[in-house]
Amino acid sequence: MKRTKRERQTALKESINENPFVTDEELSAEFDVSVQTIRLDRMELSIPELRERIKHVAVRTFEDEVKSLPIDEVIGEIIDIELDEKAISIFDVKPEHVFQRNQIARGHHLFAQANSLAVAIMNEDLALTVKSELQFLRPVKAGQRIVAKATVIDRQPEKNRAFVKVVSTVDQVTVFIGTFEMYRMTEQSEGEAG
Amino acid sequence: MKRTKRERQTALKESINENPFVTDEELSAEFDVSVQTIRLDRMELSIPELRERIKHVAVRTFEDEVKSLPIDEVIGEIIDIELDEKAISIFDVKPEHVFQRNQIARGHHLFAQANSLAVAIMNEDLALTVKSELQFLRPVKAGQRIVAKATVIDRQPEKNRAFVKVVSTVDQVTVFIGTFEMYRMTEQSEGEAG
Numbered sequence: 001m002k003r004t005k006r007e008r009q010t011a012l013k014e015s016i017n018e019n020p021f022v023t024d025e026e027l028s029a030e031f032d033v034s035v036q037t038i039r040l041d042r043m044e045l046s047i048p049e050l051r052e053r054i055k056h057v058a059v060r061t062f063e064d065e066v067k068s069l070p071i072d073e074v075i076g077e078i079i080d081i082e083l084d085e086k087a088i089s090i091f092d093v094k095p096e097h098v099f100q101r102n103q104i105a106r107g108h109h110l111f112a113q114a115n116s117l118a119v120a121i122m123n124e125d126l127a128l129t130v131k132s133e134l135q136f137l138r139p140v141k142a143g144q145r146i147v148a149k150a151t152v153i154d155r156q157p158e159k160n161r162a163f164v165k166v167v168s169t170v171d172q173v174t175v176f177i178g179t180f181e182m183y184r185m186t187e188q189s190e191g192e193a194g
Numbered sequence: 195m196k197r198t199k200r201e202r203q204t205a206l207k208e209s210i211n212e213n214p215f216v217t218d219e220e221l222s223a224e225f226d227v228s229v230q231t232i233r234l235d236r237m238e239l240s241i242p243e244l245r246e247r248i249k250h251v252a253v254r255t256f257e258d259e260v261k262s263l264p265i266d267e268v269i270g271e272i273i274d275i276e277l278d279e280k281a282i283s284i285f286d287v288k289p290e291h292v293f294q295r296n297q298i299a300r301g302h303h304l305f306a307q308a309n310s311l312a313v314a315i316m317n318e319d320l321a322l323t324v325k326s327e328l329q330f331l332r333p334v335k336a337g338q339r340i341v342a343k344a345t346v347i348d349r350q351p352e353k354n355r356a357f358v359k360v361v362s363t364v365d366q367v368t369v370f371i372g373t374f375e376m377y378r379m380t381e382q383s384e385g386e387a388g
Contacts, residue, residue, distance in 0.1 A: 100264060101263065101264070126296065133327050
């Protein structure tokens with residue numbers, strides 16, 4: 001049985017409150033209505049589009065949640081995190097992050113945001129990157145905001161390994177994808193990888 | 195016909211002058227004598243071991259050689275460069291480059307040194323990283339000096355692509371290996387990758 005419009009709008013509001021980074025497409029699938037219906041719902045509820053929501057999202061600190069490193073060592077700001085599952089961070093590209101010559105953000109800043117999110121998502125005292133595969137898909141410019149979403153895609157606890165995929169977007173367009181093989185361990189033991 | 199000891203020592207001195215980063219093992223292969231002989235030659239010639247040579251290597255600027263970015267945008271210091279062939283840079287790991295908790299250098303600094311060397315080696319006005327595969331093999335600590343050696347391993351000019359391998363070592367032990375697929379273009383054209 002389909003929900004009434006009022007029921008759907010109430011649920012929609014809750015969904016967006018819980019995850020301000022959800023796209024209209026994802027909401028359309030969740031509520032089994034067209035993207036256009038979601039847009040109209042948002043307008044009636046005065047909920048801004050994703051792009052605007054991302055700009056104004058309240059940044060709280062996740063100091064108590066993150067175990068593997070102090071929160072101030074995370075590059076970018078963590079917006080949401082569920083240890084060993086998923087995490088989101090934002091990184092505002094400033095003039096000091098770009099090549100002078102072409103104003104394109106330097107790769108190591110995109111890598112740093114994604115890699116530190118892959119470390120932060122680990123529910124361990126010690127987490128080190130062992131291997132990584134990166135794709136730089138589109139240039140990012142100063143003034144843009146990069147939203148990185150990390151997901152733990154595989155766990156191999158017997159080998160002290162976990163695999164994390166990070167997809168970074170600007171205005172919902174994917175600019176970078178990284179996969180990270182992480183070594184994870186409680187602090188008593190000694191890491192063997194940098 | 196084998197060289198005399200005097201001839202060998204003269205040639206050895208030249209080899210090391212040309213490339214202060216050559217190892218005793220490489221010299222042993224070059225001169226077809228044992229590593230022990232190379233060591234004795236070095237002692238007689240008062241040439242310090244590689245580790246000491248690396249510490250005191252004179253840093254000259256390669257401002258005029260590097261085309262793809264201003265020299266001050268290279269992370270680390272370029273010690274030697276031959277465009278489209280090979281390049282070497284050094285990076286001194288300082289306390290601000292390590293995780294507070296375990297004093298291990300953060301991955302994005304190793305990546306930044308290697309990636310910017312892969313950009314610098316390109317004999318083009320525009321060079322952007324498209325893909326990269328990284329292996330972090332051993333932890334690096336503050337106070338250590340990372341020597342990164344980049345080599346162009348493949349060229350695909352028809353696709354505006356070049357492939358660079360970077361091997362980073364500390365005291366001749368490999369700590370990091372990265373391969374970089376680079377997009378390269380003269381500046382008139384527009385890049386499509388970040």
